[in-house]
Amino acid sequence: MNLDSWEPKIVAFLCKWCSGAAAELAGVSRLLYSPNVIPIIVPCSGRVDPDLIVEAFMNGADGVIVAGCHTPSDCHYIAGNFKAFKRVYMLKKLLSDFGIEPERLKLEWVSAVESQKLKTLFDEFTFTIRKLGPLRVKIRGGSV
Amino acid sequence: MINVKMLYYPGCTVKRNALEYEKKTLEILSKIGIEVYELDNWYCCGAFYSLAKDDLMKHISGLRTLIKAQVQARKHGTNKLLTLCPMCYNVLKRVNHMLRENPENLDTLALFMDEEEKYTIGIEVLHLLEVLRDNIDKLKRLVVTEVKDVVVAPYYGCTVLRPREIAFDNAENPEVMDNILRALKIEVIEFPFKTECCGAYQSVFNRKIVFEKSGEILEEAAVRGANIIAVICPLCKYNLETTLLSLGKKLRIEIVYLTDLLSRATGP
C-alpha cells in the first residue's frame, strides 16, 4: 500500500438524539472537519453492536467512533449510553488482547449542542489514526 | 480483659512541652485496656500539611513515619497508630488520605527513599479523642470520684476536625469531648467557641493576634460560667495560658488537658 496516498477510513456511529443532532448543528454552523469520518446514524448508542464495529474493521476501516448522549441522564432511551459504554469498554480490551490498538475505537459523549466538541473529536481522532497508520485487511473473515 | 494494642506516635511537642499530658493519657489508656507501643526512632511527622499540589516533597516525613509504623505494626500485630498532638494527627491522617486517593503519588515519593520499604497504605491513624470515644463505656465504669466544683468548656481547636475528609466529628459543633466529659459526670457548658482559632503558630511572631483570639475564647468561657477549659493540644494550651497571664489573672479559669480531668475522675 502506498502510504503517501493512504487516507484513514473512519466510521462514526452517532445516536440520532444527541451526537447525531450535534453533527447536524455542526453542519448548520459550517464547522469544517475531517472528511475521513463517515457518519452512520443509529437510534441510540445502545444499538451499536460490537459486531458492527468489528465488521467495520474487517472491511477496511482504520478507526471507529461511537458517540452517544452524556451519562448519566441525557440518553433519550434512559440508559442506552451505559450499555454502549460497557460494550465498547470490553471490546477495546478484546482488541488489545488480539494485538490491535484499542485507540482505534473511541467512545465519546456528545450532546446535541456540542457541535464544536464533535468537530474536535472527528479531527483529533483522524489525527490519532493518521499517526497509528493503516489497519490493513486483505481478506474477509467467513463462516461455516 | 483482652487488651487492645496500638502503636503510639508522640511527636516533638508532647515530648518537649507536654510530658504531663502524655503521662496522664497513657495512664488512662492502660486503665481502659489499651496497650501502646511507642514507635522506635520516631521521626518528625512534617508538622504542617502542605496544601500545594506540586509539593509532594513535604509529605516525605509523614510518609516515613507511616512506613516506620508499618514496620513496627507487624511486630506488634496492630495497624492502629495513636496520636495525642492534633497537629501530628492532622498531618499523618492527611498524608494517609492523600495516598489513598492518589496512589500514584506513592510512586513519586518512593523515588526519594532508598532504605524504606513500600508503604501499603494500611496504617490507621487515630487521635486520642477517637479512642476515648470508642471506649466511653469502659471509661464510665472507671469513675471513682465525682469531680466537684468543676465547670468545663470543651475546646477542640482546629486541626482534629478539619478538613472534612479527616474529621471524626462535625467541625461546626463537635460533641465528642462533650460526651466523654458528660459520661464521667463532669459538668459541661454549651460553648459555641469550641473550634474557634486560638491563634496557632502566630504566637511566635505575632503575639497580639494570639492574645486577641485566645482572649475571646477565655472570656466567652468565663461568661458562660466555666472555670476550666479542657484542651487536647499543647499549642492551644500554651496560647490560652500565655493569654491568661497577659490578662493578669483577671479571669478565674484554668487550662487543663482532657486526660487530666479524666484521671481526676477515675482516681490514681
Next chain:
Amino acid sequence: MSSEEPRVGVFVCHCGLNIAGVVDVKKVVEEAKRLPHVVHAEDYIYMCSAPGQELIKKAILEKKLNAVVVAACTPTMHYETFARAIEAVGLNRYRLEMAVIREFSSWVHADKKKATEKAIKLVKAAVVKVADNSPLEPVKSRTVRKVLVIGGGIAGITVALDIANAGIPVILVEKTPTIGGKMAMLSETFPTLDCAQCILTPKMAEVARHPLIKIYTNSEVVDVSGFVGNFKVKILQRARYVKIGDCRLCGFCERVCPVKVPSEFNRGLSDRKAIYIPFPQAIPPAYVIDKANCRHWVDGCDKCLRVCPTKAIDFNDEDKLVEEEVGVIIVATGYDLYPAERLKEYGYGLYRDVIDSLQFERILSAGGPTKGLILRPSDRKPVKRVVFIQCVGSRDINHLEYCSKICCMYTAKHALIFKERVPGGEAYVFYIDIRAAGKGYEEFIKRVQEEFQVNYIRGRVNRVYRDPKTGDMVVVGFDTLTGQLLTVKADLVVLATGLVPQLPYELASKLKIPFDKYGFVQEAHPKLRPVETVTSGVFVCGVAHGPKDIAETVAQASAAAAKAMELLYSEYIVKEPLVAVVDRDLCSGCRVCVGICPYGALELVEGKAKVNELLCEGCGACVVACPSRAIELRNYSTKQLLEMVKAVVK
C-alpha cells in the same frame, strides 16, 4: 422486508449552491446509477420544491420504483415533505431514506473531491438501507380515558381540576392524610400577598365535591405496569381508622385523646393528638388516627371511640391495595425542605429560636401555633429582631448545588410581613445574590428594601449561637460590600432552606422516568417538551420537576393537564412502528433482553420473549444484547446496519 425486488430511485438535491457548490452532484448521480437495486437517479436544484417533488412522483410511477433515497438535507428538515410526496403516489413512507449530504458533507468540508466521495458513500449507505426497509403501519391501541395524579399539592390539585372539568375522570393519590400540600402551610403568597389558605381551600373543596375526581389520601402508588393509554397502577391505601363519611369534625375525640406528639403541619411548633385533623379545612374533612403513636395498640385505650357521637372510629380498619386502570399518569410529588440540621453552623435543631422557612410560615399564619403573633418558640417572647439567612444549603457543593429559586422571594415576603406586623421591628437578610426575575418580583423586593427598610446584608454568616445571659441568638456574619465583620443579636433566626425533591426512587423507576443527579424528574426536552417525560403517557409538573414558585407550578400543572387531554382526546394511541420484533423460533428464553430493556417492553410468554409494541421505544438495546440474534429492530436491522457499514468503508 419487502417481498418484491427493490427498485430504488435516487434523487440528489443541489439545494441551490448549498450542496452543488461543494459536492459534484452529477458525479453522485452517476455513481448512484451504478449501485445495486438502483434503477433511477437524477438531480434537481431544489428537490423539496413542488417541481422537485413532482419529479420524484413521476419517477416512481414511470420507473415502478418501490423505494426512494433523497440525498439532500437532514431528515429533521424534510423527511415529512418527501414522505408525503411518496405516499401521494401510493408508496409507504418507510420506503424513503434520506442521505444527509448537506449537513454531513457539503457544509462541513471544503475539499470538493473528498466531499463528493463522502456524499457518494452516504448515498450508498442510504440505498442499502432503504432496499431492506419494510413498509410499516403505525402501532395503535385503545386508550383508557382516566388520569392518575400522584401528589395532592397545588400542582396535583390544579391538574386534577383542569382535567376533571374537561370531563375526564381523575384519580388523585396523596401520601398524607389531607390534600393541600405545602401551600396549605403558607401564610401569604408573594408578590401579591394573597392569603394562601384563602385561595387554596376553595380549590381543595372543589376537588372534594367534584364527581369525576376520586381522592385517595394516606395512600401511595406502589406499582405501575402497562404503557401509555393503558397503565395499571396499584395504590396502597393506609388505614385511617376513622370512617370518612361518618366523621362530623366535632372534635370530641381529640379532646379526650391522651397522647401528644409534635404536629407535622405546624412543623413541631405545636402539638397534636394521636387522633387529629391536620388543619381545620383538611380534605377529606375527617379525623385520622396515627397508629404509630396511638395507645389503643399498646394498652387498649379507646377513649375516642367512646365519645364519638357518630361511631366513626374503627380500630379494625386495614390497609387496602387498590388497583386502577388509567391512560395517563401525572407526577406532582412536590418537595421537602433540605434538612437544615446538616448545617451545624446555623444551630438548627440545637436552638429552638433558629427555625426554617416553613416554620416561620406557620408562625405568620393566622391559623398557626401562635395565631399569627410573631413569638419566639423558646419562651414565646414577642420577636423584635429577626435575622434571615438565605441560600441555606442551596448553591453549595457541600449540600445542594442548584439554586432553589423561591427563597429570595419568600424571604423578602417574610421580612415584609414581619415589618408590617411588628412596628419598630428590625429585619436583617444575609444574602449572596437576589434573584427576583418574575412578574412584579423585582418591584416587590424594592418595596421591601425601600418602603419597609429591611436591612439587606450582602454576605454570609459565620455562625449562630445563643447569648447565655439574654437568650438572644447571636449571628456573626460578614458584609462583603463594606468588608466589615458584623454581629447581630436577634430574637429569631429564619433559615431560607433549599428545596429537595420528594419523588421516591422506587416510584421513579417503576414509572421508568429518568431524574437528574439531584432527584428532580428529567423532562423529555428542556425547551420544547417541558412537562413530558421520556416515557410516553407520564407527565410531570410542580417542584417534582425542579424548584419553582406557585405561579409557575400552576402554569406547568395546566400545561401537563392540556398535554394529558391531548393524548386522551383520541380514542387511540398512535405510535411509530420502528419497534423491536422477536423471532420466536430463534429465542431460547435466556431473559437477557427482559433485563436490558429500560421500558419493560419485553416479557417472556411461554418461555419466549415477546415485545409489547406500545411500550417499546425502539432503542435497540435488546437487539444488540440478544445472544441468539432473535430480535430485530424494524428498519434498523443488524443486516441493514452491517450492509451500511460495508457501504461506507469498502
Next chain:
Amino acid sequence: MSEVLNRVVEYSGKNPYACYQCGTCSAVCPMVRFMDIPPHRAIRLLQIGAGALVLSSNTIWICVSCMRCVDRCPRDVAPGVVFEALRLITLRQGIDKLKYEEIPNIEEAPTLAIVSASRKLTG
C-alpha cells in the same frame, strides 16, 4: 490571565473563577480582622488579574491554614489552599518571612509552633 493566577491554579489545583463572591470565607475566617484584604476579596483580585496586590498583602501570611474556609466554601475555591499557593510564590523566590532570631519566646514556645511557623513562612 495573569501570571500569579496561572501559578495559583498550578500550585493549588483550585479554580478562583469558580468563586461567586458570597463571602463565606471572610465570614468564617478567624483572622479576617487582622488582614488587610479579606479572603473573598483576595480571590476577587485574582479573578481580575490583580494577584500582585494579594501577594503584597499581609493576608496570606496571617492565614494559619485552619481549613475553616476550605470546609465551608460552597464552590470548592478553598481560599485557604489558594493562599498556600500564594505563599509559595514568594517563598520559592527565596524570600523568608520569619527570622528565628526575632522569635521573642523561642525557649518556652511549644516546638510545634516554631516548626509550623517555619513550615509556613520560610521556603
Next chain:
Amino acid sequence: MNKPNIVIVHGAICGGCDVALANSEEAISKILENIDLAYWSVAVDARLSDLKSLGKIDVAVFMGGVRTSEDEELAKWLREKSKILVAFGSCSAYGGIPGLAALTSPIELINLVKSTITTSSQYKSIIELPKLPELSTYRALPHVVNVDIVVPGCPPPIKVVNEFVNVLLKYIAGEEPIGPLVIAGSKAQCETCPRKPKDLSKLQIPSIKRIYEAKIEENRCFLEQGILCLGPVTREGCEHSCINVNMPCTGCFGPLPGFEDVGLRYIAGILALVAVEREKELMEQGLAKILDKLVDRLGVLYRYTLPRSRLYMLKLSLEGSEYAR
C-alpha cells in the same frame, strides 16, 4: 456388498475424544457392524503409512485442531480422499482449548517449553528437543477445509456420539450429506437449562464473580449470582454435565448458528447487562471496575472458540496470513 470404511485421524488432541467415542458401546457396535474400521491408531495398531495406502475412504473423522504443517497436510489429504469429513470434538470444530495458544507465536511457545524443561543441570546442555513438525497458525478444521459434519463437545457426550453415528449410518444408506451439519441443537443452552426459572422474570446480573469467590446456589441461574455462564451464547444439545454439578457452561458446544463469535455476542448481551439496575449510581468508573473483574477475558469468552473468532480472523488478515478468510 462392500462395507464402506471409516478412518479416525488425529490433529492436536488430548485423547479425550477417543475415549468419548470408545465409551459409547452403542456407537462402537453400530460402527463395527456397518462400517469397516480401516484406521484408528489409538484402538487398532496402525501407522500413518497404512492410512496413506488406503485406496478409498468413505468417512474420515478428524479429532483435534490443526496445529502443525503435518496436521494441515493430513486434513487436506483427507478432504480430497474422503466422501464425508467429520470434525469431531470442540478442538476440531472450533479450535478448543489448545486454540487459546493461537495468539502466542510458535517461537514464543517453543521457547516457553524449552525454558520450563526440568532436568538435572549436568545434562541440560546436551538435552535437545525432539524434532517437531513445524508449528503453523492454529486453526480449527473447518477453517482449513470444508467439513460435512461437526460433532461438538469437549469431549462429545455419549448422546451426541450416538446421534452422530445414526446420522452417519443414514448417509451411508444413501442420504447425501447436506453439510455442514452440527450434531447439536440450534438454540442456546438456556432453552434446555435445568435451572430455567419458573417465574421467567427479568435477568439481572449484579456483579461479576469468579467461581471461588461465590457460594454458588444450586438451581438458580448462574448469571443472577454473578457467575459468568456461557449458556446463552452456546448451542444446546449436551447433557448439562457441568451445570448439573453446579458449574457454569464454558461453551464447548460452540457458537449458535448465524454468528461465529461467542465473545462478541457475550459482551454485547451478557456483559452489557451487568449491574444494569445501578448504572447511574456507579457511573462509568464503577461499571469499568466491575467489568475489570473479568480478568481472564480470552479464557472465559473464547475457551473453545478463539481460532474461529472474528477478531482472530482480523488479526490473521492484518498479518497477511493466507488463512484469514
